[in-house]
Amino acid sequence: xxxxxxxxxxxxxxxxxxxxxxxxxxxxxxxxxxxxxxxxxxxxxxxxxxxxxxxxxxxxxxxxxxxxxxxxxxxxxxxxxxxxxxxxxxxxxxxxxxxxxxxxxxxxxxxxxxxxxxxxxxxxxxxxxxxxxxxxxxxxxxxxxxxxxxxxxxxxxxxxxxxxxxxxxxxxxxxxxxxxxxxxxxxxxxxxxxxxxxxxxxxxxxxxxxxxxxxxxxxxxxxxxxxxxxxxxxxxxxxxxxxxxxxxxxxxxxxxxxxxxxxxxxxxxxxxxxxxxxxxxxxxxxxxxxxxxxxxxxxxxxxxxxxxxxxxxxxxxxxxxxxxxxxxxxxxxxxxxxxxxxxxxxxxxxxxxxxxxxxxxxxxxxxxxxxxxxxxxxxxxxxxxxxxxxxxxxxxxxxxxxxxxxxxxxxxxxxxxxxxx
Ligand SMILES: [Zn+2]
Numbered sequence: 001x002x003x004x005x006x007x008x009x010x011x012x013x014x015x016x017x018x019x020x021x022x023x024x025x026x027x028x029x030x031x032x033x034x035x036x037x038x039x040x041x042x043x044x045x046x047x048x049x050x051x052x053x054x055x056x057x058x059x060x061x062x063x064x065x066x067x068x069x070x071x072x073x074x075x076x077x078x079x080x081x082x083x084x085x086x087x088x089x090x091x092x093x094x095x096x097x098x099x100x101x102x103x104x105x106x107x108x109x110x111x112x113x114x115x116x117x118x119x120x121x122x123x124x125x126x127x128x129x130x131x132x133x134x135x136x137x138x139x140x141x142x143x144x145x146x147x148x149x150x151x152x153x154x155x156x157x158x159x160x161x162x163x164x165x166x167x168x169x170x171x172x173x174x175x176x177x178x179x180x181x182x183x184x185x186x187x188x189x190x191x192x193x194x195x196x197x198x199x200x201x202x203x204x205x206x207x208x209x210x211x212x213x214x215x216x217x218x219x220x221x222x223x224x225x226x227x228x229x230x231x232x233x234x235x236x237x238x239x240x241x242x243x244x245x246x247x248x249x250x251x252x253x254x255x256x257x258x259x260x261x262x263x264x265x266x267x268x269x270x271x272x273x274x275x276x277x278x279x280x281x282x283x284x285x286x287x288x289x290x291x292x293x294x295x296x297x298x299x300x301x302x303x304x305x306x307x308x309x310x311x312x313x314x315x316x317x318x319x320x321x322x323x324x325x326x327x328x329x330x331x332x333x334x335x336x337x338x339x340x341x342x343x344x345x346x347x348x349x350x351x352x353x354x355x356x357x358x359x360x361x362x363x364x365x366x367x368x369x370x371x372x373x374x375x376x377x378x379x380x381x382x383x384x385x386x387x388x389x390x391x392x393x394x395x396x397x398x399x400x401x402x403x404x405x406x407x408x409x410x411x412x413x414x415x416x417x418x419x420x421x
Pocket of ligand 1: 277
């Protein structure tokens with residue numbers, strides 16, 4: 001494999017070396033910025049293969065080994081502990097000990113693991129990134145997210161998706177050192193499994209009031225979440241079993257939405273659904289039917305407050321009117337029909353008839369009145385731009401592979417061409 005030149009960032013290198021207390025430089029003390037490669041760049045470069053890392057560099061990484069990061073990289077690759085051990089010729093017992101942090105791998109073993117997983121060796125070290133540190137006892141929010149259905153989502157898929165949320169969290173945390181980011185401002189008001197839709201309506205109204213949302217439609221749901229400190233990102237989550245999900249990281253919640261091919265109206269509903277979880281639920285409620293129903297009720301109430309939408313909703317399946325309402329409120333025809341039924345404007349039988357009619361027309365998967373591109377997250381890309389950070393520098397400073405960072409920044413920005421006037 002051809003190794004591209006590693007760009008050394010003297011300031012980042014110096015800071016990192018100060019932080020970890022190492023002053024070892026490769027090449028007998030060569031200075032950063034010179035052609036010689038500095039330790040931090042070697043450790044953090046996702047293209048540094050085993051043959052190019054010196055024993056000193058491998059030892060430095062092994063000394064700071066983070067079992068949590070090994071687990072994240074393994075889960076990001078979709079591998080079990082045993083499978084990874086087999087791929088790098090470790091015994092299952094050794095793989096298990098490294099995974100649990102009961103033993104530290106030797107430098108050469110760590111380099112093999114890094115190379116196999118496609119991560120820079122420096123990723124596996126304890127650093128300032130939150131994902132490299134073990135959570136405080138009882139604070140395991142980062143290890144559990146709100147996934148739609150635990151039954152239809154495999155553990156492997158969920159863990160891969162969670163690794164992605166950790167990447168967003170690490171990037172946000174890192175960028176907060178250079179740019180003042182909006183503080184997380186998510187009012188918490190728990191809902192229990194026995195609370196009905198009226199309680200959920202109150203929760204949604206409370207959040208709108210706390211955030212000062214004007215009556216009527218929410219013009220930009222993703223922007224609203226970001227202004228209140230919720231980091232949103234889009235990503236091709238790959239397996240279809242994982243839809244939008246959220247992770248209630250302390251102080252910096254993350255919402256991962258589907259890819260940018262998603263329908264605008266459905267994605268807005270998904271974003272509001274995840275907000276509902278962040279407001280009302282704890283991770284131990286994730287994936288349960290009451291919590292999922294409540295998050296859907298929250299999304300409907302948040303995007304279509306009863307008092308504001310009631311005068312506009314039809315009691316019959318007036319399709320022309322529903323398409324116009326879809327444009328105005330940014331919610332799907334299906335969601336408008338359900339809202340009309342919930343608010344007692346449409347009878348159950350009218351709703352059932354309309355729902356069946358949508359099925360026969362193929363509208364349940366492809367409704368009329370397409371609203372165009374899904375809302376684009378902006379916070380992550382704008383913060384990176386303002387910090388003057390590139391995916392290369394972010395990779396060097398956070399340890400995440402550059403290709404992952406590039407992908408997430410690309411997917412989490414507005415890809416529509418800018419019209420020049
Ligand atoms: Zn959910």
